[in-house]
Amino acid sequence: MRLLRRRSGTETARADTDDATTTPIGSIVERRQVTITGQVLGIRIRPSDELPTLVVRLGDDTGSVTLVWTGRRAVGGVTLGRRLSVDGTPVRSPDGVCIYNPTYRLL
Amino acid sequence: MKIVIAGAGSVGRYMAEQLHSSGHAVRIIDNDVEAVARARAIDPGIEVINGDGCEVDTLARAGCRDADVVAAVTGDDEDNLVISLLAKQEFGVPRVVGRVNNPKNEWMFTDMWGVDVSVSTPHLLTGLVEEAVSVGSFVRLLSLEHGRARIAEVTLAPSSPAIGKTLTSLNFPRESTVVAVLRDGHVIVPRGDTVVRAGDEVMMLSLAEAEADVRRILIGPESAA
Numbered sequence A: 001m002r003l004l005r006r007r008s009g010t011e012t013a014r015a016d017t018d019d020a021t022t023t024p025i026g027s028i029v030e031r032r033q034v035t036i037t038g039q040v041l042g043i044r045i046r047p048s049d050e051l052p053t054l055v056v057r058l059g060d061d062t063g064s065v066t067l068v069w070t071g072r073r074a075v076g077g078v079t080l081g082r083r084l085s086v087d088g089t090p091v092r093s094p095d096g097v098c099i100y101n102p103t104y105r106l107l
Numbered sequence B: 001m002k003i004v005i006a007g008a009g010s011v012g013r014y015m016a017e018q019l020h021s022s023g024h025a026v027r028i029i030d031n032d033v034e035a036v037a038r039a040r041a042i043d044p045g046i047e048v049i050n051g052d053g054c055e056v057d058t059l060a061r062a063g064c065r066d067a068d069v070v071a072a073v074t075g076d077d078e079d080n081l082v083i084s085l086l087a088k089q090e091f092g093v094p095r096v097v098g099r100v101n102n103p104k105n106e107w108m109f110t111d112m113w114g115v116d117v118s119v120s121t122p123h124l125l126t127g128l129v130e131e132a133v134s135v136g137s138f139v140r141l142l143s144l145e146h147g148r149a150r151i152a153e154v155t156l157a158p159s160s161p162a163i164g165k166t167l168t169s170l171n172f173p174r175e176s177t178v179v180a181v182l183r184d185g186h187v188i189v190p191r192g193d194t195v196v197r198a199g200d201e202v203m204m205l206s207l208a209e210a211e212a213d214v215r216r217i218l219i220g221p222e223s224a225a
Helices: A002-011 B010-021 B033-040 B056-061 B077-089 B103-108 B121-133 B208-219
Strands: A034-046 A053-060 A063-070 A083-088 A090-093 A096-100 A103-106 B002-006 B025-030 B047-050 B069-072 B095-100 B117-120 B138-144 B149-155 B176-183 B186-188 B201-207
Touching: A034 A063, A083 A096, B002 B010, B002 B077, B010 B025, B010 B033, B025 B033, B033 B047, B056 B077, B069 B077, B077 B095, B077 B103, B095 B103, B095 B121, B103 B117, B103 B121, B117 B121, B121 B138, B138 B208, B149 B208, B176 B208, B201 B208
Parallel strands: A063 A096, B002 B025, B002 B069, B025 B047, B069 B095, B095 B117
Antiparallel strands: A034 A053, A034 A083, A053 A063, A083 A103, A090 A096, B138 B149, B149 B201, B176 B186, B176 B201
């Protein structure tokens, strides 16, 4: 479980706000790392015997994108209507473009 | 295609050599100095990266950002899972192939860990051995879409209820089809009026839910696999 240790530093939510370089969600490009800011439009939990998954829809004026947290049923502070800034790589998946286990900041 | 191979053991080096000679751009990663030296000796056209494939930086250095395929083929399942997950999660690599060393770990090699295709050498070998020794049993050769569909083979025993019948009259379930019939070293492309004989090797493509019916049709009700 080296991975979890490695990522634990980046997964911690930070309460500080804004940084300058956020990209409109409508203009994100697959496989190019971005920072985006938006509002939580929907939260879904995919229960699974193997690995539960938290699926969050994040939107701004230009579009929306799916955030996926694997191995989680909830992420602290990520609630409906909450504004988040997230950092990650948009990836093509069977469910459309999504960002897996992004670094996030509660705004 | 741009291919990144993590693990320069005998499997990784062999893959690198084959893929390079078929004209692909191959990069291979290993953190062991000796393995790196051996990989460098294969061909100057293969780029060798000395580093830990479980680190994002190393994967970036190896060109994962625009790679078409990443193959995690180290001898360590934990490393292969970490590499697969990073390749998918951090770089969005379209096709991630993961090598399973210990069959007990195979259940983890799914999209949950970023793996698109898993290859389990022990399972493959078991299948091939079974295929060689068994008449009248159902041998799974290849799993597709994480086991939702399989290619399997049955060598028809003289006691098979299918002997002497046409494929149409065998009424295979809709979720299955005969892919080929191998007879005396020849490959017969199956048609509805193909009649099967004892000793024929029948290759089937079937979804998991249809396997029991296919088994019953080709082997009979009382058989054990």
